[in-house]
Amino acid sequence: MDKILRINMGASGGPSIKEEPIGSYAGLGGRGLTSAIISNEVPPLCHALGEENKIVFAPGLLSGTAAAMSGRISVGCKSPLTGSIKESNAGGQAAQALARLGYAAIVIEGKPVGEDMYRIFINQQGVTIEKDNSLKMTPNYDLIDKMKKKYGEKIACISIGPAGEMRMSAASIAITDMEVRPTRHAGRGGVGAVMGSKGVKVIVIDETGLRNREPKDPEKFREANKRWVDGLKKHPVTGQGLPAYGTNVLANIINEAGAYPTNNFSKGQFEGVSKISGETLAETETKRGGVATHGCHRGCVIQCSGIYVDKKGNYVTKQPEYETIWAHGANCGIDDLDVIATLDYWDDNYGLDTIEMGATIAVAMEAGLAKFGDGKAAIKLLHEVGKGTPLGRILGNGAAFTAKAFGIERAPVVKGQAMPAYDPRAVQGIGVTYATSTMGADHTAGYAIATNILKVGGFVDPLKPEGQIELSRNLQIATAAIDSTGMCLFIAFAIMDQPETFQALLDLINAFYGLDMKDSDVVELGKKVLKMERDFNTRAGFTKEHDRLPHYFKKEKIAPHNVVFQVKDEELDQVFNW
Amino acid sequence: MTSQNDISINLIVPHNKINIFIPIIQKGFFIKTYIGTSIMEFLLQCGLSEEYILNNIKTVFLDCKPVDDLNNTFIKNNSTLSLSGAMPGLVGAVMRIKSPFQSFRNTISYPMKLNESTTATKKEGLVTIKLFNTVLSDNVMLFLTRGIFIVGSTLLSLIKENKSVFKKNIIHYKGNILQNSAAVTLLSRHQNDLIYVKVAVVD
Numbered sequence: 001m002d003k004i005l006r007i008n009m010g011a012s013g014g015p016s017i018k019e020e021p022i023g024s025y026a027g028l029g030g031r032g033l034t035s036a037i038i039s040n041e042v043p044p045l046c047h048a049l050g051e052e053n054k055i056v057f058a059p060g061l062l063s064g065t066a067a068a069m070s071g072r073i074s075v076g077c078k079s080p081l082t083g084s085i086k087e088s089n090a091g092g093q094a095a096q097a098l099a100r101l102g103y104a105a106i107v108i109e110g111k112p113v114g115e116d117m118y119r120i121f122i123n124q125q126g127v128t129i130e131k132d133n134s135l136k137m138t139p140n141y142d143l144i145d146k147m148k149k150k151y152g153e154k155i156a157c158i159s160i161g162p163a164g165e166m167r168m169s170a171a172s173i174a175i176t177d178m179e180v181r182p183t184r185h186a187g188r189g190g191v192g193a194v195m196g197s198k199g200v201k202v203i204v205i206d207e208t209g210l211r212n213r214e215p216k217d218p219e220k221f222r223e224a225n226k227r228w229v230d231g232l233k234k235h236p237v238t239g240q241g242l243p244a245y246g247t248n249v250l251a252n253i254i255n256e257a258g259a260y261p262t263n264n265f266s267k268g269q270f271e272g273v274s275k276i277s278g279e280t281l282a283e284t285e286t287k288r289g290g291v292a293t294h295g296c297h298r299g300c301v302i303q304c305s306g307i308y309v310d311k312k313g314n315y316v317t318k319q320p321e322y323e324t325i326w327a328h329g330a331n332c333g334i335d336d337l338d339v340i341a342t343l344d345y346w347d348d349n350y351g352l353d354t355i356e357m358g359a360t361i362a363v364a365m366e367a368g369l370a371k372f373g374d375g376k377a378a379i380k381l382l383h384e385v386g387k388g389t390p391l392g393r394i395l396g397n398g399a400a401f402t403a404k405a406f407g408i409e410r411a412p413v414v415k416g417q418a419m420p421a422y423d424p425r426a427v428q429g430i431g432v433t434y435a436t437s438t439m440g441a442d443h444t445a446g447y448a449i450a451t452n453i454l455k456v457g458g459f460v461d462p463l464k465p466e467g468q469i470e471l472s473r474n475l476q477i478a479t480a481a482i483d484s485t486g487m488c489l490f491i492a493f494a495i496m497d498q499p500e501t502f503q504a505l506l507d508l509i510n511a512f513y514g515l516d517m518k519d520s521d522v523v524e525l526g527k528k529v530l531k532m533e534r535d536f537n538t539r540a541g542f543t544k545e546h547d548r549l550p551h552y553f554k555k556e557k558i559a560p561h562n563v564v565f566q567v568k569d570e571e572l573d574q575v576f577n578w
Numbered sequence: 579m580t581s582q583n584d585i586s587i588n589l590i591v592p593h594n595k596i597n598i599f600i601p602i603i604q605k606g607f608f609i610k611t612y613i614g615t616s617i618m619e620f621l622l623q624c625g626l627s628e629e630y631i632l633n634n635i636k637t638v639f640l641d642c643k644p645v646d647d648l649n650n651t652f653i654k655n656n657s658t659l660s661l662s663g664a665m666p667g668l669v670g671a672v673m674r675i676k677s678p679f680q681s682f683r684n685t686i687s688y689p690m691k692l693n694e695s696t697t698a699t700k701k702e703g704l705v706t707i708k709l710f711n712t713v714l715s716d717n718v719m720l721f722l723t724r725g726i727f728i729v730g731s732t733l734l735s736l737i738k739e740n741k742s743v744f745k746k747n748i749i750h751y752k753g754n755i756l757q758n759s760a761a762v763t764l765l766s767r768h769q770n771d772l773i774y775v776k777v778a779v780v781d
Binding site: 236237238240241242244245247249250252253254256257258259269274275277278279280283304322422426427428429430433443446467468471475490492493496560561563566 | 605
């Protein structure tokens with residue numbers, strides 16, 4: 001992983017290819033690398049869909065190795081949804097394949113003249129780019145079937161659906177999973193629209209003959225990986241809860257806490273939660289002959305995904321995530337898993353962010369375009385987006401845009417990006433992260449990382465409540481570092497509770513690269529990434545006034561706790577005061 | 579805890595069909611107890627071991643509020659108690675008992691009242707119990723075999739929706755075997771009442 005592939009889609013005479021050494025970006029991976037390239041090379045005031053923006057695909061530092069859970073790929077650009085820097089990451093096979101080919105990143109720059117679409121093929125022999133307008137407006141599932149016919153089954157694909165081609169701000173980028181299905185998405189921020197603006201429909205990576213990257217110290221690496229896997233398997237979240245019920249295991253809990261946004265964030269509990277909970281989802285999948293425990297990429301030991309099938313046992317979609325089930329479920333008042341699974345399938349097929357689309361449909365319901373709870377109407381609205389009708393063009397540009405178009409105040413967004421599945425009035429600390437994240441409202445920006453083990457901001461007594469501001473800051477720093485490793489964020493629980501498992505992760509990195517990295521180095525890496533991102537945003541015109549929740553969160557109480565968001569603006573301004 | 583006035587039904591359910599109760603168990607069933615009992619004391623009375631409670635029940639809500647001290651949080655009449663294992667996600671971790679991130683939820687946490695009396699009153703009350711995820715799968719059998727209260731209409735729906743499970747000879751009422759149709763008639767008259775249900779599991 002010592003080279004960067006640069007593809008200039010706007011070169012005279014057609015797209016040009018250049019490979020160069022990683023150079024000054026050495027030591028960075030995943031989000032660290034995407035944010036460094038965007039921050040260094042993209043003019044912050046450029047149009048996100050213009051020729052000066054770039055889109056970067058970067059596997060993590062440990063991707064392509066035998067390290068378990070290392071298959072996340074980061075996608076970075078200036079976001080058309082937020083106008084800020086963006087990193088959105090996904091599972092699937094692409095990170096492993098790219099890393100094994102030796103690429104630290106693919107950078108797609110420039111913009112072709114005209115409306116042609118291109119197909120990029122990468123294997124051990126090199127890179128080819130071909131104009132292929134036959135793929136125009138092909139949904140992701142059909143597209144991947146065509147790629148499998150052309151290149152065989154041993155491929156990993158990075159693609160966009162019609163939403164990306166239409167440059168919608170809710171467009172995602174699909175990454176194929178172990179079954180070569182386009183089910184894993186870099187969803188947030190409209191990254192698919194940027195790929196579409198570059199005229200790139202699909203990047204196909206041939207996995208034939210690819211081998212794991214070799215560590216500097218194979219013996220130490222093997223031993224650390226064993227401790228790493230043992231730690232993940234013995235922890236109750238990563239070893240039991242997630243494999244058995246998937247991420248949607250959270251539904252009942254968040255609902256019980258009164259933090260489960262329902263009917264466009266108008267209340268904190270959903271009457272129909274038990275019909276769409278993780279427990280019910282797993283039971284439904286198992287009863288119908290689907291799969292309740294499954295990984296999204298090879299090398300995953302947590303296995304939090306699954307395969308959702310219909311009543312006859314036919315494939316519908318991968319197991320929808322907690323965020324998806326909430327967005328299309330409770331937030332739209334829908335308590336039917338089959339409807340939600342159908343919406344998930346079409347989100348994946350059209351190439352749309354499920355969180356943004358769920359939030360958008362809820363706003364549309366509040367605007368009177370459909371009734372809360374009407375699953376058929378929700379599916380119809382999603383098809384409007386896929387077809388690119390005038391209404392679909394509005395919806396496909398997200399919750400903020402739709403709220404503006406229909407004159408709705410309750411648009412649950414920060415920096416233009418829809419909030420995920422936790423109401424910040426009930427869980428005020430996550431509101432701090434939503435408000436101040438460099439990415440717009442983002443639940444993964446400050447994850448439950450081991451701040452104590454990392455000693456970010458000094459040791460915190462777990463029995464004494466730490467301030468929300470300090471905690472949000474520390475979590476955001478730690479998360480930025482983990483996002484750079486290519487590790488799935490769900491490792492967080494094992495490394496949060498088990499210091500020896502965190503040490504195993506450090507040992508994996510050190511054994512692989514021949515380093516002597518300590519926890520303090522991890523903290524510095526996280527700070528470095530955040531500083532680059534904040535700097536880009538500042539140059540793009542973002543001020544402290546953008547680090548705020550929508551005003552209605554301060555005045556509308558949410559049931560059952562009947563609370564408003566109480567964190568003061570001056571406190572929010574202290575998050576990045578380190 | 580039951581009384582002579584309670585309508586009591588015994589069910590015989592095959593082991594591989596026990597999952598039909600999952601929707602009820604996660605949505606909430608009822609148990610009678612003395613009000614003022616601490617959560618820890620109540621769970622011990624329900625038959626859970628202290629070791630299990632401390633090692634496996636990592637997230638607890640009382641009346642929608644996350645709890646941090648099982649010994650000093652007390653059950654009131656009509657309280658709802660929800661029990662879960664350790665949860666993923668930042669907010670999952672935030673909700674844990676004594677979470678290092680508990681400041682994130684300081685406006686909704688159950689207030690700690692260390693000086694409150696720990697003596698349960700002799701007054702009987704009703705508690706709604708919800709079991710989630712691993713706590714559900716670990717304990718569904720325990721609660722069902724010890725007996726729980728279910729609203730008549732809920733039990734009626736369960737029996738109607740699972741006719742193949744509740745076939746001949748498996749519904750017992752006042753010592754008599756009740757046919758499915760008779761059970762439906764009986765429960766139709768008691769849709770708003772609490773029914774005491776005890777399950778015997780057979781292979």
